Amino acid sequence: MKRRSRLSGWWIFLLLVVAAGIGWALVTRPWEPKPTLVAIETVTAGPASRVLAVNGRVEPEKKVEISSTVNGRVATVPVIEGDEVAAGEPLLTVDDTQQRATVSQANSQLDAAQSQIQQAQLNLDRAVALGDSISQKQVDDLRFAVETAQKEADRLAALVQQTQDLLDEYVVRAPFSGSVLSRGADPGQVVSSSTSLFLFADLSSLLGEASVDELYASEVRRGLPVKARPAGHAQIIDGEVSYISPRVDSSTGGRLVRVTLPGGGDLDLPVGLTVTLNIIVEQRDDAVTIPRSALADIEEPAVYVIEAGKAVLKPVQYIDWPSDRLIVLQGLANGETLIVDGKAVKAEGALVAARE
Structure with a gap:
C-alpha cells in the first residue's frame, strides 16, 4: 500500500514537471525564430551642418x-x-x-x-x-x-x-610695434647678414594655422565661418577662413589654411598654442542625418529600417564626410525607423525588435 502511494506521488510530480515544460514552451515558443534586439532612432529632418574639425596652431598675423x-x-x-x-x-x-x-x-x-x-x-x-x-x-x-x-x-x-x-x-x-618672440644674438657675438637675430611679431592680431587633408581641402573657401577653441580655454572664438594655400604639400598631402581669431590678442594666447578649428563648410535648414554606424556592411551604401518587425534594406545617397553623422541626400523619409547599428543585422528580412 505504501509502495503504491509512493508511486502515485512520483507520477504526480512527473505530470507537474511535464505540464510546466509544456506551459513554458507555449509561452516562449522556442521553435520559433527570435528577433534580434537593435538600437533604433526615428528619421527626422532638421537643421544640419557639415563641420571640418582640424587642429592647428596659433600664429601671429604679422x-x-x-x-x-x-x-x-x-x-x-x-x-x-x-x-x-x-x-x-x-x-x-x-x-x-x-x-x-x-x-x-x-x-x-x-x-x-x-x-x-x-x-x-x-x-x-x-x-x-x-x-x-x-x-x-x-x-x-x-x-x-x-x-x-x-x-x-x-x-x-x-x-x-x-x-x-x-x-x-x-x-x-623694430620694423613695427610688436613683441620679441626669440633672440639669437648676445653682446660680443660676431654677426652677418645671414645671422637670424630676432623673431618679431605683432601679437595683437592672431591667426589659427592648420593643414587640411587634400581629400576635403577643396570644400574649404575663404570667408567660411569657423568656431575656434584654443587649448586650455573655454571661450569659443568666432573667426573665418582668411587664406587657403594655392598648393598641396606633396610631403604631407595637406593644404595650408589660415583662420582669423578676432580678440585672440586680448586672451594673451601664446604663439604655437594648439587651437581646434571647426570650419563650417555647409549649413542646411532641413536635412536628414544618420549616424555613420547605421551604414550596412555591404558594398553599396544602404541602411536598414524596421518594417513589420523585419529589417528592410534601403539604398541611400549621402555626403561622405569625416564626422559621426552623415547628411543623407536620398533614400530615407521622415518617420521611418532606422536601425542605428547596420552591422548588427545579418541579412535583409531578419526579424528585429527595438531594444528598450
Missing part, C-alpha cells in the same frame, strides 16, 4: 625674422624674449667705431670742398669786378673752377649721406 644688413660684433642688445617694443625702437647695435670714423672723414672732406667753393667764388667775383682789365678766358677759367668745386662738394655731400645711412644700419630697429 611675423618677421630680423637680421642685420651689416657685418660686425654685437655691441648691445637692450631687449629680451617677451619684450614689447614700439616701432623704430632699437633691438640691437653693432659696434660702429670704424663706420663713425668713416663718417667723420667724409664730413671733413665735405667741409674742405665747401671752403674751396667759397674761395673759387671769391676769385671769380674779383675777376668780374676788374671788368675789361682781365681777359674773358681768365673769367671763364675761374667760373669753371667754381663749377668744378661745386660738383666735388655735391659728390662729397652724397658720400656723407651714404656713410651716414650706413652708420644708421648699425642699429637694428
Whole structure:
C-alpha cells in the first residue's frame, strides 16, 4: 500500500514537471525564430551642418625674422624674449667705431670742398669786378673752377649721406610695434647678414594655422565661418577662413589654411598654442542625418529600417564626410525607423525588435 502511494506521488510530480515544460514552451515558443534586439532612432529632418574639425596652431598675423644688413660684433642688445617694443625702437647695435670714423672723414672732406667753393667764388667775383682789365678766358677759367668745386662738394655731400645711412644700419630697429618672440644674438657675438637675430611679431592680431587633408581641402573657401577653441580655454572664438594655400604639400598631402581669431590678442594666447578649428563648410535648414554606424556592411551604401518587425534594406545617397553623422541626400523619409547599428543585422528580412 505504501509502495503504491509512493508511486502515485512520483507520477504526480512527473505530470507537474511535464505540464510546466509544456506551459513554458507555449509561452516562449522556442521553435520559433527570435528577433534580434537593435538600437533604433526615428528619421527626422532638421537643421544640419557639415563641420571640418582640424587642429592647428596659433600664429601671429604679422611675423618677421630680423637680421642685420651689416657685418660686425654685437655691441648691445637692450631687449629680451617677451619684450614689447614700439616701432623704430632699437633691438640691437653693432659696434660702429670704424663706420663713425668713416663718417667723420667724409664730413671733413665735405667741409674742405665747401671752403674751396667759397674761395673759387671769391676769385671769380674779383675777376668780374676788374671788368675789361682781365681777359674773358681768365673769367671763364675761374667760373669753371667754381663749377668744378661745386660738383666735388655735391659728390662729397652724397658720400656723407651714404656713410651716414650706413652708420644708421648699425642699429637694428623694430620694423613695427610688436613683441620679441626669440633672440639669437648676445653682446660680443660676431654677426652677418645671414645671422637670424630676432623673431618679431605683432601679437595683437592672431591667426589659427592648420593643414587640411587634400581629400576635403577643396570644400574649404575663404570667408567660411569657423568656431575656434584654443587649448586650455573655454571661450569659443568666432573667426573665418582668411587664406587657403594655392598648393598641396606633396610631403604631407595637406593644404595650408589660415583662420582669423578676432580678440585672440586680448586672451594673451601664446604663439604655437594648439587651437581646434571647426570650419563650417555647409549649413542646411532641413536635412536628414544618420549616424555613420547605421551604414550596412555591404558594398553599396544602404541602411536598414524596421518594417513589420523585419529589417528592410534601403539604398541611400549621402555626403561622405569625416564626422559621426552623415547628411543623407536620398533614400530615407521622415518617420521611418532606422536601425542605428547596420552591422548588427545579418541579412535583409531578419526579424528585429527595438531594444528598450
